[in-house]
Amino acid sequence: MGALARRTPLRFTTQTLLLQLGVVALVVLLSSAVHAWLTYERLGREAENQALTLARTVASDPAVRAEVQQISAQPGTPPPAELLAGPLMAAAEGARARTGALFVVVTDETGLRLAHPDADRLGERVSTDPSEALSGREVTTRNTGTLGPSAGAKVPVFAPGSSTVVGEVSVGYSTESIGQSLARDIVPIALTAAGALLAGVLVSFLLRHRLRRLTLGLEPEEISTLVHDQVAVLQGVDDGVIGVSADGRISVFNAAARRMLDQPDLAGTAWAAAPVPAPLRDLTRPDATEGDAVEFLAGGRVLVASARKALHGRDDLGWVVMLRDRTELQQLTRQLDAVGTMSTALRAQRHEFANQLHTIAGFMSIGQHQQARDYLARLAATGPLKFPVDQAELLQDPYLQAFLGAKGVEADERGVSLRLGPETLVRGVVIEPHEVTTVLGNLIDNAVNAAVAGSAPDRWVEVEVLDEPGAVGDAGTLHILVGDSGDGLPAGAGGDEPGGTEGVFAEGFTTGGPPPSPGPARAGAGQGLGLALARQLARRRGGDVRVLERGTPGGPGAVFMATLPGTIAGATEDATDNPTEDKSENLAEGDNVV
Template identity: 80%
Template sequence: MPRPAPRTPLRFSTQTLLLQLGVVLLVVLLSTAVHAWLTYDRVGSDAENQALTLARTVASDPSVRADVLAISGQAGTPPPAELAAGPLQAAAEAVRTRTGALFVVITDETGLRLAHPDPDRLGEGVSTDPSEALAGQEITTRNTGTLGPSAGAKVPVYAPDSNTVVGEVSVGYSMETVGQSVARDIGPVALTAAGALGAGVLGSFLLRRRLQRLTLGLEPEEISTLVHDQVAVLQGVDDGVIGVSADGRISVFNAASQRLLGLPDLTGTRWADAPVPAQLAALTRPGYAGPEAVEVVAGGQVLVASARKALHRREDLGWVLMLRDRTELQQLTRQLDAVGTLSDALRAQRHEFANQLHTLAGFMGIGQHQQAREYLAGLAATGPLRFPVDQAELLQDPYLQAFVGAKGVEADERGVSLRIGPETLVRGQVSEAQDVTTVLGNLIDNAVNAAVAGSAEDRWVEVEVLDEPGAGGGTLHIVVADSGNGLAPGTGPEDVFASGFTTASGPVRAGGGQGFGLALARQLARRRGGDVTLLAAGTDGGPGAVFMATLPGTTAARAAAPGRAATPGRAATPGKDNDA
């Protein structure tokens, strides 16, 4: 037999609505029932008190007391006809008619009726126990007698001027009358209950709509799945993800964002108050007309940030910002640029080197040994390669010679003369080539750009490098000056290190961006315990700005060549005598 199709479960919002309606209905019914019971009990108690007051009044009437005593003193009870025509029956009926009571009954000391609304019941015993009243006690009762259910009271009748009980008076009000009073009182209660039920139903529908809007129509199982997926994705990716809700608060700040920005978890913080870089905050500002992706320097890293508007159907959910780390890519690019620069410089010098070898071979071939020795001495003094860098021989470290020489080739192509300052002294050997390349290369590139953009006819960049030995590695001090126009008036010494700061109106050379070199150099130096500072802002027309970098732990002591001791104060250079 085919299996029946599974029943589609009710949506969570529908289940919540039905549950709320059931709860509201139950509360209203219980409240109405309790109020009705309390009203019924209160009206019944009022009837009992009213019956007790009426019974006391009748029992204290002197004529009633005298007539009851007279009948009690007789040998037997008078016949019903005589009792019906007697004064007690007339008095009891008059009181009952006047007060609207169900019955007013008078009995003798044995409980036989002397007055009763039904004349046929005269002379008979009462249907309820009269012993407590005949014993001298006043009581209130709710019971069912010959006239139906009633709320009443029983009061003893005493002989005139005596404490002897000669009978009792029983007064009762019909419970049907009590029910009618309750019905009159319960009407407003029922209307109130109906109003409360209607308000509850309306509130339940409004709450259901709000619940659907807040959950975007998703079921609890779907929300739970989304939460697990969100945690798995956001915490598992290397990209930073920042979610900003429509009310301007950070709703998502994953671990990658904390690591890339160097900040604690900012979830719940107002986006306007978050300590994030200005370029990142600007992406979400109204009317932002900049690029979709910007580079941000934070925590010593270069990040690419982008922002997208988050929409669900037509509802604005806020912003989603993505952060991608491109520090390693930029470092590799710089290293490749340095290698390419060195390769170009070496390729440019290849012909000169070949010519020098040919010249030396010619001297040896014709027997001019003395001229060959002098030619070799000249090569040893200046180096086999000639970079367009003035006083390049002051750089004793081969890595610095090669790197600065390559930068000199680039600068020469752009009409800028790169020279080494006369105070340059490097006795150690560069041990952290990558960091030195990043800082020194950025400073030289910025200086060359400033010299190209400057108004001076003689364009130059001067570099001075000093090393300071230390137990944990030597400290390299670098000073770079240029012939540019300096910084614009009003530019503070810290403004130039802000991410994105540049004085150029456009790229100074093809493919060159501005605004991140100095910020990167300073953060790298500070990470090593050093710094990059502005020594002089320069003047219009030149000379330009002067920057100094301090890089601790980037040099090591140079080992002396075999068979030659290093001269104090300056490292020995093969083929050249060095002065102290």
């Protein structure tokens, strides 16, 4: 009993096969039975109609009508021997022999047999009720008489020239002959049923094979578990997952992918026509290298995508495209680099501060107080920390001071002088440091690269930052201009239009020179995304990043302007001296003030 209880249940495909076979066999059996019954009924009706026709023929024979009238008029029934040799017997037997009927019986008005195939039954009353025929109505019957079961008809016999019923004629065909006819007709029915059953069995096996292939041999419970697990995993991970089936349609588009690409659920959409960035579709080209990662911009995000083939055994299931968001990672990396640079600068300047303190102490010890005050004033002009950035006191925001100071140290290491323009003035506090440093950092990095690649002997980058107060209760706007000593934008870098500059904001363009070939930059390359990302971030806030000057070979180089609304707070208007208003007018006119 324990072994039986532990017996492995039938697989779902086997159960389905057995159920299909049972249904096919039942349908074939019922169809055959119904067809046989309808055939039997048809043969029975044909026998009844044939019997009715023969009975009418015999009953309408003038000789039969006259003989039956004569016998009925006699006071009794003639003896059997006389009836056997009489004309009625001869007419009835002749009709029966010609048509193959089971019997042809003639009776008088009381139902006594005047003609019958069995001579011993002559003069006896018929075994079936003759009342309907004797009342003048024709009837068809199926009953069992002295000669066995039959399908027949009863027709009244009228007196010659009168409507008086003087007898009746009963004709019957054996149901055994109907069964023989049915047996002949049932052979094609049986062959048809067998063929249908065989076709059903074959189709059932083919369906079983296809079902196992479609379900990869999994049971329904396993499929249900896989679906629940897939939903839990795909909707729970932070990475975007896009599944592309072998027929080129999107089968999976999880919530992270919808968020990163800012798209609705695209499941069921053709992959070739899906509204996704072109670098994603390029990953699944037949000639694409599996596993390569591509970095591109989408909706203000820096995304890294890779694609791999999905295989199950030898079956090609399509592609799986993975998306990872590197926007926050790049911001954190930029901040970490700035902090590291500041830390290095602080360690390097610790000794210099000690020397400066010794100098001040020396002035004080010899009584040179005025020289000590002048020396302290020169130190204060460099800002809270001594970075290679002049006029740091124009930036009241400590975040901008630290960030530009760190960038100044980086630029100085590459032989580039980073300086603040004379009209720089920030009186507020930056409230969106991540976006400000992303835009400002990308512009400065590109300018430093251009200065290093330029032909001018004096390499410099000049930055002007100006805040513009917003309406009452609203954050203000930060205006940024960045220029360099490079050779300007290369010819043809701005696109097809004469003098155009939009092309520099395309993915893959760098201010150090155009890429060797158009297309997205490879992940980790670190170039080709800065200007595009800066413009997307600015436009997402209602601002913009544009080119004010293309620059000239030999210098000065290109000038970029960024406008970042809602990023500064605490800026105030000065009624007597409002450089913000004047500077805003210059920026609106597109003047190169760097």
